[in-house]
Amino acid sequence: NLQSRFAAIFGKLRSGKRVDERAVKEAVREVRLAFLEADVNYQATREFCRQIEEKALGVQVLAGLNPAQQVIKIVYDTMVEMLGGEKQNLTLMPGQQERIMLVGLQGSGKTTTAAKLAARLRQDGRKPILIAGDIHRPAAIKQLEVVGKQVGVPVFSMGTDVDPATIAKEGTKKAKADDLDTIILDTAGRLHIDEQMMAEVKRVRESWHPTLTLLVVDAMVGQDAVNQARHFHENLDLDGTILTKLDGDTRGGAAISVRYVTGKPIYFAGTGEKLSDFEFFHPDRMASRILG
Amino acid sequence: FQRRGKIDDDLLDELEETLITADIGVETTTRLIDHLRDQVKFQKKKGSTDINWLTDTLQSAIGEMIASENRSLKTGTEKPSVYLVVGVNGVGKTTAIGKLAWRFRSEGQKALIVAADTFRAAAIDQLAIWADRAGCDIVKGEEGVDPSSVVYNAVHAARAGQHDFVIIDTAGRLHNRANLMQELGKMARVIGREFPGAPHETLLVLDASTGQNALQQARQFTDTCGVTGIILTKMDGTAKGGVIIGIHDQLKIPVKFIGLGEKIDDLEPFEPEAFLKALFE
Numbered sequence: 342n343l344q345s346r347f348a349a350i351f352g353k354l355r356s357g358k359r360v361d362e363r364a365v366k367e368a369v370r371e372v373r374l375a376f377l378e379a380d381v382n383y384q385a386t387r388e389f390c391r392q393i394e395e396k397a398l399g400v401q402v403l404a405g406l407n408p409a410q411q412v413i414k415i416v417y418d419t420m421v422e423m424l425g426g427e428k429q430n431l432t433l434m435p436g437q438q439e440r441i442m443l444v445g446l447q448g449s450g451k452t453t454t455a456a457k458l459a460a461r462l463r464q465d466g467r468k469p470i471l472i473a474g475d476i477h478r479p480a481a482i483k484q485l486e487v488v489g490k491q492v493g494v495p496v497f498s499m500g501t502d503v504d505p506a507t508i509a510k511e512g513t514k515k516a517k518a519d520d521l522d523t524i525i526l527d528t529a530g531r532l533h534i535d536e537q538m539m540a541e542v543k544r545v546r547e548s549w550h551p552t553l554t555l556l557v558v559d560a561m562v563g564q565d566a567v568n569q570a571r572h573f574h575e576n577l578d579l580d581g582t583i584l585t586k587l588d589g590d591t592r593g594g595a596a597i598s599v600r601y602v603t604g605k606p607i608y609f610a611g612t613g614e615k616l617s618d619f620e621f622f623h624p625d626r627m628a629s630r631i632l633g
Numbered sequence: 634f635q636r637r638g639k640i641d642d643d644l645l646d647e648l649e650e651t652l653i654t655a656d657i658g659v660e661t662t663t664r665l666i667d668h669l670r671d672q673v674k675f676q677k678k679k680g681s682t683d684i685n686w687l688t689d690t691l692q693s694a695i696g697e698m699i700a701s702e703n704r705s706l707k708t709g710t711e712k713p714s715v716y717l718v719v720g721v722n723g724v725g726k727t728t729a730i731g732k733l734a735w736r737f738r739s740e741g742q743k744a745l746i747v748a749a750d751t752f753r754a755a756a757i758d759q760l761a762i763w764a765d766r767a768g769c770d771i772v773k774g775e776e777g778v779d780p781s782s783v784v785y786n787a788v789h790a791a792r793a794g795q796h797d798f799v800i801i802d803t804a805g806r807l808h809n810r811a812n813l814m815q816e817l818g819k820m821a822r823v824i825g826r827e828f829p830g831a832p833h834e835t836l837l838v839l840d841a842s843t844g845q846n847a848l849q850q851a852r853q854f855t856d857t858c859g860v861t862g863i864i865l866t867k868m869d870g871t872a873k874g875g876v877i878i879g880i881h882d883q884l885k886i887p888v889k890f891i892g893l894g895e896k897i898d899d900l901e902p903f904e905p906e907a908f909l910k911a912l913f914e
């Protein structure tokens with residue numbers, strides 16, 4: 342792993358000395374390898390390694406501290422910073438209606454996450470309702486109804502012959518009538534390059550005015566994460582991301598790509614198929630995971 | 634990189650970026666670039682403007698890595714041929730089965746699809762809609778029952794009904810969940826016990842946007858139930874699916890079909906030439 346590779350590179354330096362340039366270059370090569378193997382975007386990796394090299398060259402070996410550890414700390418800290426620093430809470434205005442729209446690629450975990458998020462927000466004292474805005478996928482409405490029932494949150498639907506913008510609008514009326522303040526809209530999976538489908542979700546945004554638009558991303562996505570995040574952000578001005586399937590063993594470099602491209606927080610992590618498998622996203626834990 | 638004038642280190646760096654960005658992975662990319670570098674030296678192509686020679690050399694090196702004699706689906710000596718469809722969550726298994734059933738029907742064959750995902754919300758409903766669209770029969774179990782019991786019933790129903798193909802849908806499962814992988818291993822054994830020779834194919838469904846974790850998925854699924862082929866889905870996106878090159882090179886598992894969309898006819902046999910060409914677009 343990176344720790345032992347660094348120990349081999351820096352092992353022979355004495356305290357008081359500057360870390361030598363050749364050792365730093367070799368260490369940065371190892372970092373680059375580790376990042377690419379962890380699915381961190383190619384361009385982000387290049388930028389990242391440049392920053393690390395700069396910081397590492399300035400390091401003077403501190404007495405009692407092993408230079409490998411110092412450089413590892415630079416790498417780790419740079420990565421935590423790139424992932425957003427510390428965990429970010431979703432700040433919702435108490436007493437105000439929140440309209441949360443979940444978007445993302447096919448199969449990323451939106452429908453499951455919608456129910457998880459609803460359950461979480463209800464624990465926080467809010468009154469959620471789920472809206473079935475996926476009129477495309479077979480049995481999508483039934484799926485949302487089943488998971489909604491499992492977490493005890495009402496589900497509003499209008500079948501598959503009504504457009505999602507109307508469903509969102511009508512669902513909001515129902516929410517108001519039932520005094521529910523947190524409306525979570527599940528949408529169909531879509532490719533960021535599918536013009537028709539991107540137009541559909543833009544129409545929903547323009548008429549429904551979500552207070553939060555969150556991109557749901559599968560943690561095992563590779564280099565394509567950057568494309569997905571970029572197109573969705575350009576089209577919908579995202580407010581944040583939720584990373585799913587973190588209970589897998591993927592290193593999850595997609596987290597960096599997504600944060601890098603949107604500049605917005607990763608709020609939550611999906612950590613399993615149960616509706617309770619939902620946690621805050623922790624940049625420090627993610628950094629350790631990506632570094633392997 | 635077609636705009637660059639000549640073959641030099643900068644061009645090789647650019648090619649490296651193209652390969653890594655296509656999810657080919659560091660190890661495989663390094664081997665390919667080293668091979669190119671050797672060829673450039675050997676054939677004295679440094680500084681040459683013959684970019685086509687370079688891309689042809691690269692494409693043929695990749696082509697060799699993914700060559701296979703086993704592109705078509707294996708059939709049994711007696712009916713039905715049984716196909717087990719596996720993979721992690723959300724990759725497109727259920728959809729692929731609907732597409733396959735429709736393809737068999739359009740070739741005049743009778744298919745039976747089996748709803749052995751007894752766990753996920755509305756999984757059975759979803760497959761039932763595909764059975765309707767594909768015009769094929771379906772075997773369902775009760776939600777929450779042991780999937781192996783559904784598989785058992787299906788194999789027996791198939792022998793009676795004279796179906797040509799039986800395609801079994803399973804629940805998505807992460808390969809690092811030991812209990813879920815054990816459940817899958819049990820299903821495969823039940824199939825083999827009730828029908829020697831089956832399953833004739835165990836198809837791993839992979840999402841084309843998956844990164845390096847795909848190799849680990851392929852390894853674990855093949856250790857558990859022996860994967861004989863891959864269905865690479867969502868190739869209609871911007872992802873290139875480069876992970877299948879390393880999978881083929883290291884595990885010898887061929888890609889048999891690709892998914893190009895969400896409609897019933899969006900499934901095509903894997904064409905290595907088209908795949909290679911798309912890698913560089």
Ligand SMILES: Nc1nc2c(ncn2[C@@H]2O[C@H](COP(=O)(O)OP(=O)(O)OP(=O)(O)O)[C@@H](O)[C@H]2O)c(=O)[nH]1
Nearest residue numbers: 447448449450451452453530586611612613722723
């Ligand atoms: N292991 C694991 N599985 C998850 C997680 N989140 C979702 N899933 C599973 O991933 C699969 C896809 O989830 P869905 O909620 O249907 O995904 P989706 O984005 O709504 O899919 P589309 O509507 O088709 O785009 C299902 O099998 C879920 O159970 C997670 O955090 N961990």
Ligand SMILES: Nc1nc2c(ncn2[C@@H]2O[C@H](COP(=O)(O)OP(=O)(O)OP(=O)(O)O)[C@@H](O)[C@H]2O)c(=O)[nH]1
Nearest residue numbers: 447448722723724725726727728805867892893894
């Ligand atoms: N664009 C595109 N979408 C696809 C393709 N194949 C499947 N999908 C979509 O991907 C999503 C997930 O497909 P499913 O068939 O439910 O995936 P699954 O592997 O059965 O999911 P689980 O059973 O939950 O593990 C659905 O929205 C499908 O329409 C494809 O080739 N292209």
Ligand SMILES: [Mg+2]
Nearest residue numbers: 451452475481
């Ligand atoms: Mg969904």
Ligand SMILES: [Mg+2]
Nearest residue numbers: 726727750756
């Ligand atoms: Mg399924």
